[in-house]
Amino acid sequence: MVPPIIDSAWLADRRDAVVVADVRWYLDDRDGRAAYDAGHIPGAVFVDLDADLAAPGSPTEDRHPLPAPEAFAAAMGRLGIGDDDTVVAYDDQGGVMAARLVWMLRATGHEAALLDGGIAAYEGPLETAAPERAGKAFTPASWPADRVATADDAADPANVTLDARQRERYLGEPNPLDPRAGHIPGARSLPARENIDAAGRFLPVDELRSKLTAVGVDGTARVVSSCGSGVTACHTLLVMEHSGVGHGRLYPGSWSQWSSDPDRPIETGEDVASHRVG
Numbered sequence: 001m002v003p004p005i006i007d008s009a010w011l012a013d014r015r016d017a018v019v020v021a022d023v024r025w026y027l028d029d030r031d032g033r034a035a036y037d038a039g040h041i042p043g044a045v046f047v048d049l050d051a052d053l054a055a056p057g058s059p060t061e062d063r064h065p066l067p068a069p070e071a072f073a074a075a076m077g078r079l080g081i082g083d084d085d086t087v088v089a090y091d092d093q094g095g096v097m098a099a100r101l102v103w104m105l106r107a108t109g110h111e112a113a114l115l116d117g118g119i120a121a122y123e124g125p126l127e128t129a130a131p132e133r134a135g136k137a138f139t140p141a142s143w144p145a146d147r148v149a150t151a152d153d154a155a156d157p158a159n160v161t162l163d164a165r166q167r168e169r170y171l172g173e174p175n176p177l178d179p180r181a182g183h184i185p186g187a188r189s190l191p192a193r194e195n196i197d198a199a200g201r202f203l204p205v206d207e208l209r210s211k212l213t214a215v216g217v218d219g220t221a222r223v224v225s226s227c228g229s230g231v232t233a234c235h236t237l238l239v240m241e242h243s244g245v246g247h248g249r250l251y252p253g254s255w256s257q258w259s260s261d262p263d264r265p266i267e268t269g270e271d272v273a274s275h276r277v278g
Contacts, residue, residue: 039126080133094196103234172268223248
């Protein structure tokens with residue numbers, strides 16, 4: 001398969017052989033589609049995280065559940081993405097949103113990669129017109145059991161559970177997104193946004209690997225990746241693959257699902273089992 005993360009030179013060399021996907025989405029009130037319409041990489045299709053990459057969720061419980069395979073396949077086909085297409089996805093937040101599409105495609109055996117640096121890495125004029133792409137056949141495929149985790153898996157101390165949310169949310173500072181603040185007991189903080197530099201580009205592989213090692217990811221551990229609602233956790237999984245330490249599993253419900261059940265325990269503050277660096 002193509003590498004999980006590619007640079008602008010890789011894209012330039014293969015521009016006519018790939019489908020470029022704009023996956024801009026924001027936690028605040030900004031509109032990803034409006035950002036796309038204001039200017040995107042020429043030929044890029046807009047992928048709506050809520051409509052195309054998630055089943056209907058709840059504001060306070062499982063905000064972005066994985067869609068049914070048939071629904072995901074229908075969305076890809078409608079966008080002109082077929083079984084044999086290679087997809088390069090980007091956003092403007094270091095890939096933390098676009099990673100969801102890349103992970104979904106790679107997990108089901110399709111060629112897909114994240115553009116390092118996102119839209120800012122593209123050298124050339126942007127366009128505002130949406131491309132006209134004919135629909136294509138995209139075959140539904142079940143989410144592989146070895147790539148998806150449950151709440152029980154996230155709670156299992158035999159697994160290394162990672163939390164990709166911003167540090168303050170992990171520590172338990174009040175946040176309106178979820179009914180309770182804190183983290184899954186035993187989960188280790190590895191904020192997705194700390195895997196990129198100020199320019200939105202990935203840190204060198206040796207630095208990424210050091211960060212992973214510091215939280216117990218050494219290539220042999222069984223890893224469960226979580227976040228707020230199963231989106232930025234995909235970024236962690238791509239970083240793992242990029243760093244050569246395996247694949248891990250996505251907990252799609254993540255904190256939105258975990259925190260909605262008052263019977264599930266929560267922790268706040270530091271995880272004493274984690275030897276965090278950075």
